[in-house]
Amino acid sequence: MTTRTIEFREALREAMSEEMREDLRVFLIGEEVAQYNGAYKVSRGMLDEFGPKRVIDTPISESGFAGMSIGAAMMGLRPIVEFMSWSFSLVAADPILNNAPKMLYMSGGQFGCPIVFRGNDGAGGQLGSTHSWCVESMFANVPGLKMAIPFTPYDAKGLLKTAIRDDDPVFFLESERLLSIEGEVPEESYTVPFGQALIRRPGTDCTIVSFGRPLYFCLEAAKTLAQEGIECEVIDGRTIKPLDIDTIVASVRKTNYCVVVDQSWSFASVGSEIASQVHQHCFDDLDNHVMRVHNDDVPAPYAYNLEQEMLPNARKICEAVRAVTYNA
Amino acid sequence: MSIEITMPRLSDTMETGTIIKWEIAEGDVVSAGDVIADVETDKATMELQVFDDGTVARILVPEGQTTDVGTIIAILAEDDEDSTKVGTESGGASSAPESQTKATSSDTTSAPPASELEAPVPTREAPAPRSNGKMKVSPVARHLADEHSVDLRHVEGTGPGGRIIKRDILKAIDAGAETQAAVPPSSITPIEPVSVATPVKSRTAAMPLVPASMGSMLQEQIIPVSNIRQIIAKRLIESKTTVPHYQVTCAFDMDPLLEMRQQLNEQLVAQQVKLSVNDFLVKCCAVAMYEHPFFNASWEGEQIRIHGEINIGIAISLPPEKGGGLVVGVIRHADQKSLRAISSETRYLAEKARGKGLSLEEMSGSTFTISNLGMFGVEHFTAIINPPNSAILAVGAAIQKPVVKQGELVVGREMSATLSSDHRVIDGAMAAQYLASLRQYIENPASLLV
Incomplete structure (x- = not known):
């Protein structure tokens, strides 16, 4: 398998372009995806290749184009809906939460909804409180949808291709802070299946579970902690729904300690869900309760220093690992 | 207060x-x-x-x-x-x-x-025992402690609020291993192994002084009760508390039986026959039932049932690695079986019991039970009746003793056996008569061959 090094955004573009070449039902819709080549240049060149009928610019009207796309999906097309930011998806909450994930159920199986909603999720760019949403905890609460959150260009491409082929609505959470990172991606076509976590760093002393961008902080923390003699096993969950709890459980059974790092707020979150499941499955294996590192329970600040302090970061993760392993 | x-x-x-x-x-x-x-x-x-x-x-x-x-x-x-x-x-x-x-x-x-x-x-x-009930112990620490038989009360918790955590148990395990390794072999040697072959000697031998450090080698542990132990406990409590037991003990001259056993075993060595004293006793107890059917009976409240089959149960102890305990293997129609058949069947039952375990069939239907601790050098003990049996014979070792034979003091071999009987079914005199019949067979063993 030959590989080359490409950016995260190129990996996303390749996934969409390859699937659009393979399947005429697939199209991309969103604000500035066509003529402007994407607000973040993810869809650069796609208008030229696929034309305005398959790469469609919309007005600033998330509720409208999300709802329209759900209708298209119900009628047999396979839309990719780009939200410039998941923060903007909130105005489309009714179609994306109240229609898409429930359509198959409420129509008694008559209408599925094979749609992908994708866009930037999470803070870190001094975008202020209203544009810094991490939607995973809030949206993962809804039955009927799937949720993927890639961490490398390889996974960005492989997971997005799986998302486009999936017959259920998939919430695909990217990060503006990751779009320019580079990574090795095969020339050949491939997919990354949902529900398979990956151990990004093996270790014996404490399990750290995370998704997406905070994994970088986890790996940074693991490096620091290794110098202190604490070898962390860092698990990339890759998809939140479905959740590969088995890989997490196997690791915690080995290490007896678990820290969950989740870039959403702590209350009723992905982090609390994982902690709950770990407590359920690993009760007899735990030497301490699961500890969690989340956003602080405040709206994202605009000031750079405050924003960095509010988010999960390597220092907080180190502190949590030391505390959970009684090394504080 | x-x-x-x-x-x-x-x-x-x-x-x-x-x-x-x-x-x-x-x-x-x-x-x-x-x-x-x-x-x-x-x-x-x-x-x-x-x-x-x-x-x-x-x-x-x-x-x-x-x-x-x-x-x-x-x-x-x-x-x-x-x-x-x-x-x-x-x-x-x-x-x-x-x-x-x-x-x-x-x-x-x-x-x-x-x-x-x-x-x-x-x-x-x-509630769990105090040692586990009120302490703060992390789940994995508790698990580890169980696995390594670490007494949590002797472990200092270093977690928050004194919680015992994994590290504390690992430390205790390490410390335990060191303590054991630190006991010099010379301090252990004074303890002579108790000889099972010569119980009289070991009984009278002076107890060696145990070095103080030996005490720490025995650690308190909590052992979950296995199913088999539950059953043993339930049945024996029921027996001991509801069956009116009494015991009658008799000593038997074992010379004739042991001589015959030696002869037979020598003659049949090629056929791999190796009769034990117990095989003879199974046969003796079984044929004695013809004259004493109440020893082959069950108390059933309104009635006493005398069984038509003579099935002799043999108490078989299980090895500690199998969780210990004991089971009763049953020799069916023991009265009609040859010594050779009883011997091979007993060996089969004992091996199977200690191996993959006896089937329900092989454990049920006894009408009388023999418990033999003779092989451990035990001289005399009493056994608890195995319901619904009405009696059980507790057999000690054949031991060399000074005996009077034809007016002369000679060295003879004597075996003591104690019969526990259910007084609801068997009166004292009947027990004495049964033992007298046993004596007839044991001391004139040739009759067992026909």
Whole structure:
């Protein structure tokens, strides 16, 4: 398998372009995806290749184009809906939460909804409180949808291709802070299946579970902690729904300690869900309760220093690992 | 002083009360007048108020449990007491006496004696022994401690609030290994192994002084009760407490039987026949039933059943690695079987019992049981009847003794056997007569061959 090094955004573009070449039902819709080549240049060149009928610019009207796309999906097309930011998806909450994930159920199986909603999720760019949403905890609460959150260009491409082929609505959470990172991606076509976590760093002393961008902080923390003699096993969950709890459980059974790092707020979150499941499955294996590192329970600040302090970061993760392993 | 809270009489006719709900938890601070529980009486569900101030030290009756009026249901510690110690010092509700003595350092007077607490102890949800019940122990630490038989009471918890964590157990395991390794071999050697072949000698031998350090090699551990031990416990308690046992002991001259056994074994060595004393006894006990059918009988309340089959059960001890315990293997129609058949069947049953285990069929249907500790050098013991049998023979070792034969003092071999009988079925004189018949067979063993 030959590989080359490409950016995260190129990996996303390749996934969409390859699937659009393979399947005429697939199209991309969103604000500035066509003529402007994407607000973040993810869809650069796609208008030229696929034309305005398959790469469609919309007005600033998330509720409208999300709802329209759900209708298209119900009628047999396979839309990719780009939200410039998941923060903007909130105005489309009714179609994306109240229609898409429930359509198959409420129509008694008559209408599925094979749609992908994708866009930037999470803070870190001094975008202020209203544009810094991490939607995973809030949206993962809804039955009927799937949720993927890639961490490398390889996974960005492989997971997005799986998302486009999936017959259920998939919430695909990217990060503006990751779009320019580079990574090795095969020339050949491939997919990354949902529900398979990956151990990004093996270790014996404490399990750290995370998704997406905070994994970088986890790996940074693991490096620091290794110098202190604490070898962390860092698990990339890759998809939140479905959740590969088995890989997490196997690791915690080995290490007896678990820290969950989740870039959403702590209350009723992905982090609390994982902690709950770990407590359920690993009760007899735990030497301490699961500890969690989340956003602080405040709206994202605009000031750079405050924003960095509010988010999960390597220092907080180190502190949590030391505390959970009684090394504080 | 700690304060005992008892189940109050909340109505004239109330004799028992059920704790529907506790409004308190151990460690809670309560004031006089606080509602601590909802109690269901024969009339209604009522609130139970506390009459004193204090800290809840122990809750002795779980929710849903019905207890008699007057039973202690909870214990309060007064302000100057450590609530975590009150109640536990008495050994707690169900802890064993030995844990009581270990757990107690000084003051045992402030709490009610264990015997008072034992009566109301709920059996349904008996609290774990003190050593595990009240301590903070992380789940994996508890697991590790169980696995390595580490006594948690001797482990210092270094986690928050004194929680015992994995690291503490690993340290204890390490320390334990070091302690054991540190005992020099020379300090162990004075203990001579007890010879099973010569019990008389070992009995009279002076007990060697055990070095003090040996004490630490025996660690208290909690051993979960296996199914087989549950069954043993249940059946033997039932037998010992409901069957009126009595014992009759008799000594037998074993010279003739042992001589014949030696002859037969020498002659049949090529056929791999190796008869044991026990094989002879199975046969003796079985054929003696013809004259004494009540030894092959069962008490059935309204009637006594004399069985038509003579099936002799043999107590087989199981090795510790199989969890110990004992089972009874059954030789069916033992009266009709040759010594050779009894011998091979016994060996088969013992091996199978200690291997993959006996089938229900192989363990059931005994009408009389023999328990033999002779191979361990035991001279005499009594056995508990194996219901629904009416008797059991406890057999000791054949031991060299000075005996008088034809007016001369000679060295003879004597075996003592004790018959435990169910007095509802078998009277003393009958037991004596049965043993007399056994003596006939044992001391004239040629008759067993025909």
